[in-house]
Amino acid sequence: MSRGRASSVRVRSVGVKRLVAVVSALAVVAAGCGSPGAPVDPAPVGSVEQPKPANAGPAQVDVEGAAAEDCNATASLPPQGGIPSGSTMDEIRERGYLVAGVDQNTFLFGFRNPTTGTLEGFDIDMAKAVAKAIFGDPGKIRFRAVTSAQRIPALTAGDVDIVVRTMTINCERLKEINFSSVYYVAGQRILVDENSDVRTLADLEGQKVCASKGSTSLKNIAKAERKPIPIQVDDWSDCLVMMQQGQVEAISTDDTILAGMAQQDPTTKIVGERFTEEPYGIGIPKEDKDMVRFVNAVLEDVRGGEWQKSYDRWLAGPLGSAQPPAAKYK
Known part of the structure; x- marks a missing residue:
């Protein structure tokens, strides 16, 4: 066999081996993709609670300390x-x-x-x-x-x-x-969803009502005779977020603050008359x-x-x- 012909044979031989290797690799990939099997659920999840603003939760209010004083x-x-x-x-x-x-x-x-x-x-x-x-x-x-x-x-x-x-x-x-x-x-009133029937704090008995921690509004909610559940947050904007998510039924604070919220979210409304005076x-x-x-x-x-x-x-x-x-x- 001449040197040129021998070289040609070796080249064809190497080409065939490479082709076989590629076909084998494709076969392995195809086999892997053929049947993925049943999916695995590593962590079954039931109901998920919506995230709350930082430090939001039931308020511990000193109602006795909120008694009215006369100091002019x-x-x-x-x-x-x-x-x-x-x-x-x-x-x-x-x-x-x-x-x-x-x-x-x-x-x-x-x-x-x-x-x-x-x-x-x-x-x-x-x-x-x-x-x-x-x-x-x-x-x-x-x-x-x-x-x-x-x-x-x-x-x-x-x-x-x-x-x-x-x-x-x-x-x-x-x-x-x-x-x-x-x-x-100012004067304290109530902000609710536009479809709500609530008009007064008495309508919110047993329901969550949001106000800012450290505010007089929070104490007024806690003192209400029909016992709504006061929920406190750091900032008033957190109250609006919680109401939008359905985590509280209403917000109650000064009408000045509620007016700003109502402008930010037109799907809300201010209801009832002022029931406090806030100088x-x-x-x-x-x-x-x-x-x-x-x-x-x-x-x-x-x-x-x-x-x-x-x-x-x-x-x-x-x-x-x-x-x-x-x-x-x-």
């Missing part, structure tokens, strides 16, 4: 403008900015604009008015987001200079902090009485025009016309 709570210290040397306001001015505890989850009062990322709302306008009075510039302010339950601890720890966060003035809270004069009066004040540390007088002077100016502008921008649409509440002083 809404009467604040008389206003006094100016910034004397060594005053609380002077120290804030030296620092270069005001620190305000606010909400960032309550639409219309304190919320983060999804387009600009800035905090906006009626309470934000009130806080900026204080900064403007100290610095001549409403932008010299740093906001610190606090939950309802964090409002008083933030003030007593000195983490913030003021708290402007839909905060009801009452005798119990006045034992720990000071308040400005009243800058808004809002700016929270201030107990020892800073000069700051209380200064903030009251700011609010006197705000009532002269800026209050109405802010109200008309944020609240007149869902809540109707209103005027600033008259101040009461000791």
Whole structure:
């Protein structure tokens, strides 16, 4: 056999072997894909509970501690403008900015604009008015987001200079902090699904009703005669999520807060009349009485025009016309 012919034979032989190997491999793959057998269920699952917001659950409320007191709570210290040397306001001015505890989850009062990322709302306008009075510039302010339950601890720890966060003035809270004069009066009502027949708390006997931890609303739910089940959350937006998921039957808090929720979710409605009166004040540390007088002077100016502008921008649409509440002083 010639050298050329021998080489040709060896090449054909190698080619045949490679073809056989490929065909064998394909046969193995085909055999593996032919019959997958019965599927295996490694972890049978029954019913699955929907996830809840962090820290959401049944509320433990001290109803006895919520008893009404008569301390003339809404009467604040008389206003006094100016910034004397060594005053609380002077120290804030030296620092270069005001620190305000606010909400960032309550639409219309304190919320983060999804387009600009800035905090906006009626309470934000009130806080900026204080900064403007100290610095001549409403932008010299740093906001610190606090939950309802964090409002008083933030003030007593000195983490913030003021708290402007839909905060009801009452005798119990006045034992720990000071308040400005009243800058808004709200009232507690109920938010439910648009198809609900609920009209009052009495209609919610034995059913779950959501409110924010540390709020007066939660205590009012717990005190209700027909015993709804109070469910507490960190932020009001968590209540709306839980109601949308069917984890609570209703939300009950100030009509101001509910109005924002109803605008965010048109499939809900506010029902019933106000069954409480909630006078809002700016929270201030107990020892800073000069700051209380200064903030009251700011609010006197705000009532002269800026209050109405802010109200008309944020609240007149869902809540109707209103005027600033008259101040009461000791």
